[in-house]
Amino acid sequence: MVAHVNGDDTLAESATGALEAFKALSNPVRLQILQWLREPRENFPVERAIADPDEVGVCVTHITEKVGLAQSTVSSFMSTLERADLVVSTRVGKWTHYKRNEEEIQRLISQLGSSL
Known part of the structure; x- marks a missing residue:
């Protein structure tokens, strides 16, 4: 449970996002x-x-091949990263592509740096 400081919901949401x-x-x-x-x-x-890996991301098939794990395991890993807002997904036909959410990663790094 995240404590609210002076009723500041933004602080609680930020802490919850960082924990995820x-x-x-x-x-x-991951x-x-x-x-x-x-x-x-x-x-x-x-x-x-x-698709362009810089613009659209990397196909989950290629991630699966590189990791060497079952597709279902890699899909679960990618879903966890996406729920944490660390990656974004894009569908290209029947394939899902993933790329880093650089804005969120930088926000997390800044938040960590200012809280320690």
Whole structure:
């Protein structure tokens, strides 16, 4: 439970969002995926991409291949990262692509830096 300071709902929401992000990042595979997505052209097969990895993101199929886990596991990992607002998803045909939410990641870094 997050305590409200002077009735400040924004503070409570911010803390809750940060906790969700930290939970998502506590899994080493999810953290590794987020690190790979920082430079998608270097970490995934761009020549097989059906969309621009910088603009649209990386296909979940390519993430699954690189991680070497079941597609359902990787989809669950990506859903956790998306719920934490660390990645955004885009559908291209029947495929889901993921890219980092740089704005939210920077906000989280700033929040962490100002709270310690």
